[in-house]
Amino acid sequence: MHCHATTTDLSLTEQKTAEHLAEGQRVITVALAGQPNVGKSTIFNMLTGLNQHVGNWPGKTIEQKVGTYHHNGFLVRIVDLPGTYSLTANSPEERIARDFIIRERPDVVVAIVDAASLERNLYLVAELLCLPVPVVVGLNMVDVAEMQGMRIEPHVLQAALGLPVVPMVASKNQGLRELMETVDAVVRGQIPLHPCPPEIRADHREVLDELGRLIHGYVPEPYPETWVALKLLEGDSEITEMMRRQLPPDRWDQVDRLLRQHEDAILAVAGGRYDWIARMIRAAVTRPRAGQITLTDRLDQVATHPLWGFLLLLVIMGAAFWLTYTIGTPIQDWLDVHVVQAGAAVVRARLQRAPVWLVGLLADGVLGGAGTVLTFLPILILFFALFGLLEDVGYMARAAYVMDRFMHLMGLHGKSFLPLFLGFGCNVPAVMGARIIEDRRARLLTIQLAPLVPCTARMAVVVFLTPAFFGRQAALVAWGLVAINLAVLAVGGVLLNRILFKGVHTAFIMELPLYHIPNARTIGLQVWQHTTAFLRKAGSIILIISVIVWALSVLPTGELETSVLAWVGRGLAPLGRLMGMDWRMVVALLASFVAKENAIAALGVLYGTGREAVGLAETMAATVPASSALAFLVVEMLFIPCMATVATIRQETQSWRWTLLNILLLLFVSLAAGIVIYQVVKVVLSPQSLVLGP
Amino acid sequence: MGGSKTIALNGLPAGQRGIVRELQGGHRFISRLAVLGFTPGTEVLMVRNPGRGPLIVQVRDTRIALGLGEARRIFVSPSADGNRE
Missing domain, CATH: 3.40.50.300 (P-loop containing nucleotide triphosphate hydrolases)
Known part of the structure; x- marks a missing residue:
């Protein structure tokens, strides 16, 4: 048939x-x-x-x-x-x-x-x-x-x-x-095709024929009738709904009754297909003796072990970050000095006769804003390449398996770990990566949590500021900041799951593919796609906002101290005071909404060390107490996601409500954390803060 | 072990084989598992079963990770000859 x-x-x-x-x-x-x-x-x-x-x-x-x-x-x-x-x-x-x-x-x-x-x-x-x-x-x-x-x-x-x-x-x-x-x-019709599709298992053949008779003449174009009958029997929700609308009520009742009597028919259909497959395989495949130990089995002995697998994951993640930053940071520094700063100098030299505003726009707005963002490209490319490599080899499914137990506490399952891990590179692909999660609730929750993963841009701010303020303890403080973010992510996940989703459980069913040798071209193209998406964003949205922020920082008088931005920052100063921050730090936080690393550029302008960030950290360390700096970093790490991430959340959730929820949630969490940290640290370190205080 | 006794999949120790007998749960759940090859009569091999957390079974040449909640709704009869070498 x-x-x-x-x-x-x-x-x-x-x-x-x-x-x-x-x-x-x-x-x-x-x-x-x-x-x-x-x-x-x-x-x-x-x-x-x-x-x-x-x-x-x-x-x-x-x-x-x-x-x-x-x-x-x-x-x-x-x-x-x-x-x-x-x-x-x-x-x-x-x-x-x-x-x-x-x-x-x-x-x-x-x-x-x-x-x-x-x-x-x-x-x-x-x-x-x-x-x-x-x-x-x-x-x-x-x-x-x-x-x-x-x-x-x-x-x-x-x-x-x-x-x-x-x-x-x-x-x-x-x-x-x-x-x-x-x-x-x-x-061209040169190869004759004689496909012979599988048949349903014998015990359901009559039902299928009966269904075929009932729907005959009622199936809309371009659907094949036999296929629709089969899908009805499989319990396919979309086709069932379509036929309920197409059939006259009495016919539908008959079909519906028949389907209810055979609710488990999917097993007969799937079983029939697998019987057919078994015949194909018997003819064409010679199998090995059972019990052969393969490379995948041997690797999985470690990679999926409850303890060793977890330790291996930590080592691999650590190595990935270490490689990314060890290789990427010097390149980023080099680009910052030789492209952004040198470029700005060239603009100033060449355009000596041009209006001041045009020089400012190009040097500070375009190069200082969007240009600085672009210097992070090498770090991102490295991270994407390492992630792509781990994925292409087949390891990421094992990482998801090992992490499943922890993700369960948040009502998520192992697959959510993959987009969250990607978030350490950049939150934008992390939000998009949540697509791999089948269940809508779990996907929404993963998207809500993704901005809490500290991305490379935020780590850049941390790496930049911590040495000046905390000296030898800088690394410790940096790790502590990451730990705070991950703790907030975990607690937030548990609470959001309880409150929004009433703790509903989602099924974890995931294939573990065989390990195989990675393909450079596949990884390369993936990196290329991630990177061009980022470049397009930097060329449009980030560029526009950089220019707007720059304009707000010089309008209407041409001086930052009296600009619109300063006015806003001063208006928010009472809130900043609770966290030990003056209006300049508040403005820097606002600027980080455009792109997290903008915080450095904004502080550079506001603390008057000029465009060159050289000496900025030291200048700040001399005037700002350590407790304020710590509060600033905590807020920066937890603050509302950058604009590109917000736009991506809107695009992926198709909902302003979910997007707004995320913004408000992170705003509340970051400010609350900033206030608590400042007040606690001030008390603990009171003699030191007196020494360092203004 | 008798071939007729059925147990939930998570009761099958690592290295043991069993035959799928029954799937319990919603239509979508059954459909997803059937497509992956968990149809009645199919042999499965338990690859990893840590007792807590998800387990790994091999079915039709594919390794599948299953949450504990999912494994509890798949019923198998353990193969009499146990671990075949």
């Missing part, structure tokens, strides 16, 4: 393509489908290189990647579908993938499967076969499968599936050309 429907529609597609070619239109659309962790993005990147566009699926916060390549006179438009285990409406990703295939009818669907876990991977292929599109199977990672002792005969698998099967090792650039050629041949 399914076979019949599929072949009819296939011939339609061939006709459609033939028309395209006749008119001289040589654009074809290929959808790239696959389960998570099958190397799909590596293949997408290999095929398209930098000819790709990353955006969002319309109306969704799910990443959409579209790229192109030329081959044999075709312009191939390749759409990377979200990685999904199946095509049921269990998640928005699955809906997107199947809606695209059904509504857009791509010329070919390329299904990438991981040869090393072929059994589970063919499940998605089994689902794709029920849809009216030609499918080409890319059998990836055959080298890993061989390392595991599995032997797969692609020709036998091809004959059994009735679909072209292309063996590949994408990470080594093997099989990509063959894949492109197979896609061409399918589009």
Whole structure:
């Protein structure tokens, strides 16, 4: 029955393509489908290189990647579908993938499967076969499968599936050309497809037929009837809702009654698919003897051990930070001196005859604001590269597993650890990274907590100020500040979960992929995408705000002391006094809303050491008591997220209420912490603060 | 151990195999697990079971981490021959 429907529609597609070619239109659309962790993005990147566009699926916060390549006179438009285990409406990703295939009818669907876990991977292929599109199977990672002792005969698998099967090792650039050629041949109708999709287990066959009769003639275009019947039986919420609206009430009642009698039919459907897969595997795969110990098993002995795994994670995180800052900080300093400051000097020298305001705008507003932000790029790139490496190797899933127990205390599970970890680099990708969490509540909570992770920009402020104020204890103070943030994150997580979500538990089900050798190109492209996103932001939003803040700091008199910004800072001085801060520190905090590291630049201007931050820390240490400095740092670390993060939170939550909640929450927490720290430290260190005090 | 006795998955010690017999829970939960291969009759191998916190099982050549709450709703009958070498 399914076979019949599929072949009819296939011939339609061939006709459609033939028309395209006749008119001289040589654009074809290929959808790239696959389960998570099958190397799909590596293949997408290999095929398209930098000819790709990353955006969002319309109306969704799910990443959409579209790229192109030329081959044999075709312009191939390749759409990377979200990685999904199946095509049921269990998640928005699955809906997107199947809606695209059904509504857009791509010329070919390329299904990438991981040869090393072929059994589970063919499940998605089994689902794709029920849809009216030609499918080409890319059998990836055959080298890993061989390392595991599995032997797969692609020709036998091809004959059994009735679909072209292309063996590949994408990470080594093997099989990509063959894949492109197979896609061409399918589009030109040179390869006959005789797919034979799986059947439901025998005990549910009658029910399925009955459902098919009941809905016959009522299924809206472009959905295939047999597929809709199957999805109804699977209990697919979206299709059920669609048919409830389409069917006359009495028919719907009959369908509904039938479905209620067979609520566990998903097990028969999934079981039927796995029976079908077992037949394919039996034909095409020779398996190793059971009990073989693989590299992944050996590594996981340590990496997933409750104690050793946790210690390993700490070591890896420590090493990642150490590398990032050891290599990144000198580069950042160098850029600050030789690009930003030297650039400002050049501007001043060249534009001696230009109006003062223009020189100020360029030197202090553009270079001093947005330019300084850009000097952090090397640190960010390093962190993104290390994160990408850990992810590509397969380690990050283990980190999530090890952290699950701790995340549970906050009503989250292990997966939330990944975006939060990314937050140590920059909070913007952390908020976006929360997309990997299926459950909406857990995702919202992760987004609320992400800004509490101290990012590189805030650490830069800490590293800059602590040595002057705390001398030998600087490192200790810096670690203490990080610890405060993480403690607030933990306590905040527990409380928010109790108050907002009533402590609801979310299911933790996560695949641990096999470890494999990282692919430089995949990591490189990921870093490139993160970086260009940051650059675009720095070129637009950060630049505009830098200029606005600069304008507020010189308007209306041209002097900072009498500027609008100073007026605002003085207005807030009573609040600052509770934390031991004068109006200048309050203004610096306000400026850090634009970008956290702006606090340094603002203090530089306000404490009158000029643009060069040289000597600023020392100047401040001479006039500001240590207790005030500590309060300032605590507030800076916990303060409202920077503007870019706020904009990202709005974009990801699609809600001003959640965004506003985050701002108010962090405002309250940071000010409360600042007041408490100042008042306590003042009492404890009272003789010292008298000595250092103004 | 008799093949007919069923226990919750979290009762299966590391290194032991069992056959999935029943899944309990909401439709979405059952659907997600069935798709990953936890269908009745499937053999699973317990890879890591620390007693507290999440555990790792191997099913259909894939290692899956499951929270304790999830493991409690999967019922298996332990294989009689235990750890096959």
